[in-house]
Amino acid sequence: MMSNPLLDVQGLTKSFGGVIAVSDVNFHLNPGEIVAVIGPNGAGKTTLFNMITGVFPPTSGKIFFQKEEITGKQPFQIANAGITRTFQNLQIFENMTVIENVMTGVHCRLKTGFLTSGFRLPSVRKEEKQAYEIAMHFLEKVGISALAHEDSKVLPYGNQRLLEIARAAASSPKLILLDEPMAGLNPQESAQLVQVIRQMRMEGMTFLFVEHDMETVMGISDRIVVIDYGKKIAEGTPAEIYENEKVIAAYLGTDDEEAI
């Protein structure tokens, strides 16, 4: 292991009553890496994400982010520490325009709170302008700045996904977790999203993502962590995982249509 991982997950376990959804999982992320978590349906991938982002605490195990323990912290504390995520089901604010959605992400990192912003002080107006510019910058990055003033609910699905990623990136995180980012996208939209992720990584972002689309996983990941029945069964480069017998058996052993 590198001496200073960005994220370090140690012995992570979660049981729901009798079901052990995640069992003694260890892995780490180095700064600037793109790492995929794969596994058959129900393997425990979303549960892993939920523990890392504080949706619920692990039953046992520890999570360190930039050497600081974040195990069991609340979602807002984890977001403040620099981890943000997108969801399997899009979670955009439909009653807002595209740029307003991204500005909510920017506000997470600017100083002014909602209370002070109610007074419309000059400093607040300045900050609003700054937030607008930052939001526009991220919309440009994902390629949908021309739609900035559209109602977000009228955007095609693929653009809504790009919007969600722009909003996540606008909060200036150090790590973005993407839960099935390619789900529902056509090949052209997937290719655009892959480009966006690569570009953001070149600018220093780190990504952990869950994905069923193996072409994307193999094409974009530096490393892959494979989970089956809650346990990590393999970890390695795409080439190593592609040939790993345990992985092949895990996928062939299911009736998952999306198997490799």
Ligand SMILES: Nc1ncnc2c1ncn2[C@@H]1O[C@H](COP(=O)(O)OP(=O)(O)OP(=O)(O)O)[C@@H](O)[C@H]1O
């Ligand atoms: N809140 C919960 N209460 C009870 N059981 C749960 C809960 N969340 C997940 N599980 C169970 O934990 C196991 C792992 O589920 P999880 O959603 O993490 O899998 P997954 O790998 O993300 O699956 P998919 O690829 O289908 O999204 C499953 O057996 C699931 O039924």
